[in-house]
Amino acid sequence: QKEVEQDPGPLSVPEGAIVSLNCTYSNSAFQYFMWYRQYSRKGPELLMYTYSSGNKEDGRFTAQVDKSSKYISLFIRDSQPSDSATYLCAMSQYGNKLVFGAGTILRVKS
Amino acid sequence: ETGVTQTPRHLVMGMTNKKSLKCEQHLGHNAMYWYKQSAKKPLELMFVYSLEERVENNSVPSRFSPECPNSSHLFLHLHTLQPEDSALYLCASSQDPQYQITGELFFGEGSRLTVL
Numbered sequence: 001q002k003e004v005e006q007d008p009g010p011l012s013v014p015e016g017a018i019v020s021l022n023c024t025y026s027n028s029a030f031q032y033f034m035w036y037r038q039y040s041r042k043g044p045e046l047l048m049y050t051y052s053s054g055n056k057e058d059g060r061f062t063a064q065v066d067k068s069s070k071y072i073s074l075f076i077r078d079s080q081p082s083d084s085a086t087y088l089c090a091m092s093q094y095g096n097k098l099v100f101g102a103g104t105i106l107r108v109k110s
Numbered sequence: 111e112t113g114v115t116q117t118p119r120h121l122v123m124g125m126t127n128k129k130s131l132k133c134e135q136h137l138g139h140n141a142m143y144w145y146k147q148s149a150k151k152p153l154e155l156m157f158v159y160s161l162e163e164r165v166e167n168n169s170v171p172s173r174f175s176p177e178c179p180n181s182s183h184l185f186l187h188l189h190t191l192q193p194e195d196s197a198l199y200l201c202a203s204s205q206d207p208q209y210q211i212t213g214e215l216f217f218g219e220g221s222r223l224t225v226l
């Protein structure tokens with residue numbers, strides 16, 4: 001079993017849709033949860049960071065962590081064609097390296 | 111130049127060649143990393159340097175040889191590679207090696223390597 005599972009997609013949605021991206025994980029010791037966005041031919045960039053459980057909102061983006069279910073989500077409201085990218089979840093426990101998911105390809109059609 | 115820059119952006123090499131990838135960070139960070147990104151696979155951490163000292167080496171084959179001459183520059187020397195080494199090689203930096211606490215890694219655009 002992979003430590004972090006992420007549906008590779010591609011996920012194709014119309015402009016304006018609400019997008020839900022998800023990751024599941026097996027290591028209950030993970031405390032730090034991140035979402036990175038990677039545009040084509042670019043390196044990943046940190047989008048959202050959450051410590052432990054709960055929600056965090058930043059503009060159109062909401063990150064959600066459910067540690068009891070070992071499940072994290074990224075919601076994108078009013079999706080735009082410029083949101084088309086690969087979204088990588090990443091997580092870690094204190095003192096250990098980041099563990100990444102394989103990424104979900106998102107395509108927002110105008 | 112700002113952020114993290116990597117050269118070359120694309121590299122094609124034969125299995126007997128020797129080449130190097132270069133990374134430079136302009137952020138004043140103390141830690142630098144090499145990651146391998148293959149299609150549909152998670153990012154794989156290869157090497158971690160903190161203040162020019164290697165602090166992590168994730169069982170990477172010896173055909174990959176890192177070098178960190180100072181806190182701003184990182185190299186990955188390549189020799190006698192295999193076709194399965196074809197991938198995107200990403201350099202990253204962080205303020206310090208405790209990046210995992212905030213997750214804030216700053217990545218370059220990567221060097222796309224093809225081994226024939």
